[in-house]
Amino acid sequence: MSIDTTTATPAVATTDVLIVGAGPVGLFAAFQAGVLGLKCELIDVLDRAGGQCTELYPEKPIYDIPAVPGCLAQELVDRLLEQCEPFAFPMHFGQRAESVSEMPGAPAQDGQPAHPRMLVTTDGGKRFDVAAVLVCSGAGAFAPQRVALPEAAALEDRHVHYAVRDVSRFAGKRVIVAGGGDSALDWALALRKVAARVTLLHRREGFRAADGTVAEMRAAVAAGEMDFVVGMLGALRTDGEALAEVEVRTRDGSQMLPADELVALYGLVSEPGPIAQWDMDMRAGRILVDTTTYESSRRGIFAAGDIAFYPNKQKLILSGFHEAALALRKAYHYAFPEKALVHVHTSNNAALKEKLTHA
Ligand SMILES: Cc1cc2nc3c(=O)[nH]c(=O)nc-3n(C[C@H](O)[C@H](O)[C@H](O)COP(=O)(O)OP(=O)(O)OC[C@H]3O[C@@H](n4cnc5c(N)ncnc54)[C@H](O)[C@@H]3O)c2cc1C
Incomplete structure (x- = not known):
């Protein structure tokens, strides 16, 4: 993963999905995006990846990640970084997502208005032209006390x-x-x-x-x-x-x-931040999602991990992994409306297997 800590460059970066938040769920989402053939970029307001795992309990063991009987929270983050490394998606730190707006000029398809691309801006002056946004902002934007x-x-x-x-x-x-x-x-x-x-x-x-x-x-x-x-x-x-x-x-x-x-x-305190003003249906500061796609009430904006709300939601890392995987499958249709997403196991996709094996 290429890591960019600069705050200059106001040029617009064009990609398929912008992942907001590089906590454990955002990192796994990046891997899933790569597996599905989506391009993505990640932003995080902090100066490093890992979210709550890194900031709040790096030395605490975690026992409930599938196929990992036990590991320290920081080890989990390190492994997630390693897992998405083969895709080399850009990761921008010190960038808080500020605003999102639909871009004008999306051509109609079959008489239906096409899904508009979206422009996301950050407080550091970065701008992203994306087909979809996946919000993995967890407990909110961490800020120093x-x-x-x-x-x-x-x-x-x-x-x-x-x-x-x-x-x-x-x-x-x-x-x-x-x-x-x-x-x-x-x-x-x-x-x-x-x-x-x-x-x-x-x-x-x-x-x-x-x-x-x-x-x-x-x-x-x-x-x-x-x-x-x-x-x-x-x-x-x-x-x-x-x-x-x-x-x-x-x-x-x-x-x-x-x-x-x-x-x-x-230490850090978490703040809901500007995402709460993004005109989505919210419940107690969290984004209400449809559990078939993890899309919010605003088309093209998805939520996974602790920030997502639905009945019986469990704030666990494994729940966020599942939510991100499903959200990206729907996001794929916004990025490639003309293509069908054919499910292929990673081991049956020669190019993907090559990439992941040689990483
Ligand atoms: C003490 C403790 C122990 C826990 N133990 C376990 C456990 O054993 N097993 C388990 O499954 N879960 C555990 N959890 C819960 C688990 O940590 C969370 O479910 C998980 O961190 C959620 O991941 P996330 O990626 O959704 O959000 P987070 O980890 O909160 O990461 C969100 C990231 O988004 C960034 N962000 C927020 N807003 C913005 C913005 N506007 N722009 C840019 N970046 C932004 C934040 O800086 C942060 O880095 C524990 C939690 C705590 C506090």
């Missing part, structure tokens, strides 16, 4: 960060990493190698991170390679445009920590 201080917004992306995208940016800086999960500890440990000084700030002594990472962090503190402070952010003090100090509230009062950069890694 932000610092709840009014002065933080003006410093965002300059001196207040919610992700580390370029380690070299922190070289020689005094960095405060706030948070108590795996991300916070991993980045505090990594940044101590380039920063002038790293201070890990967490509201209590205990952590939500893996035991090994906590031990590594405590060893680094004991060796004087970084600091750890128990407390909460109280205020950010600036010097002109730059961050100068962070006030930390501790049990004994407050203290000022000199700082050039604050990296707040408090």
Whole structure:
């Protein structure tokens, strides 16, 4: 799979299906699209694939995937990426689906208006001309939990960060990493190698991170390679445009920590995002689908995985796999209205077998 993390290029990409969301269901959908002979591209608002599996429970075992007696959630994501790799579909990260509109000018067929192609735009300026959209947006667009201080917004992306995208940016800086999960500890440990000084700030002594990472962090503190402070952010003090100090509230009062950069890694919250305004019938924030095709009330837009709603829907990965497979079969008719979709097992399709065997 070719991975594109740029946000430029406003040119329109033309493909058969746009998959919104690269969680486990979106990744399997990409594989299914390839098997059916559809071209697709994937977008995800995050900077990596995996959805809830990667963001919420990468180290938790999963036991209910068919033919996989047990694997860690991140292993499942890695295997799904490997499975769709032979098709090399472009994957665009840091792109949130914003709007969808029908394109004008679809020629009539047999006196019937043809299914119009659709234009999907993202907040990063990407545009996709597609025959169908498969929404696999799960719990919604994940967004970082932000610092709840009014002065933080003006410093965002300059001196207040919610992700580390370029380690070299922190070289020689005094960095405060706030948070108590795996991300916070991993980045505090990594940044101590380039920063002038790293201070890990967490509201209590205990952590939500893996035991090994906590031990590594405590060893680094004991060796004087970084600091750890128990407390909460109280205020950010600036010097002109730059961050100068962070006030930390501790049990004994407050203290000022000199700082050039604050990296707040408090975890993610999910938001329904713009898809909820796409003029589809919704139920409790989820997309109501017809269970024969997993198409929404808006023709050409399908939903699979946790975002799909129908009676007795189970929010399980295996349900999403099934939903995506059926949705793409209907989407095929929008992409190739003149062709019949002939069911062929992957092992009976020589070209496909060759592609999958040699991957
Ligand atoms: C702690 C925990 C344990 C679980 N254990 C199991 C288990 O053992 N077995 C099991 O089957 N299920 C389990 N689940 C449920 C399972 O994780 C979900 O059913 C599954 O992740 C749904 O996959 P998805 O691809 O539909 O959505 P998600 O995994 O939520 O992925 C959706 C992706 O879409 C992206 N996105 C959202 N909106 C947009 C947008 N507008 N534009 C671009 N991208 C967008 C998100 O960033 C995200 O990456 C568990 C869930 C949790 C929280």
